[in-house]
Amino acid sequence: METRTTRVFTNGNSQAIRIPAEFRINTDRVRISRTEAGDLVIHPLPAQRGSALMQTLQALCEVDEAFVAALEADRNDPLPMQEREAM
Known part of the structure; x- marks a missing residue:
């Protein structure tokens, strides 16, 4: 496992950590937790x-709760792995 030392700084009332380029993540949200040993774990x-589109559709009453529940269930139920022949 690769490790790096980086800076911790204050941003307003929060702490922020500079993430080096080789650890860059492709999301704007993370879940952070602390292990029993005190280590911080960051999960992208x-x-x-589509959340902005869904909010707009809901504001216009174009979707109902059943539609939203069906979309969420579909997202949480991954498709099975496809079997393919080796080439």
Whole structure:
């Protein structure tokens, strides 16, 4: 496992950590937790694609709760792995 030392700084009332380029993540949200040993663990969260569109549709009453629940269930139920022939 690769490790690096980096800076911790204050940003307003929060602490921030500079993430080196080789550890860059492709999301704007993370879940952070602390292990029993006191280590911080950062888990990137998937992007909330389409959330602005869903909010707009809901504001216009174009979708109902059943539609939203069906979309969320579909997102949480991954498709099975496809079997393919080796070439």
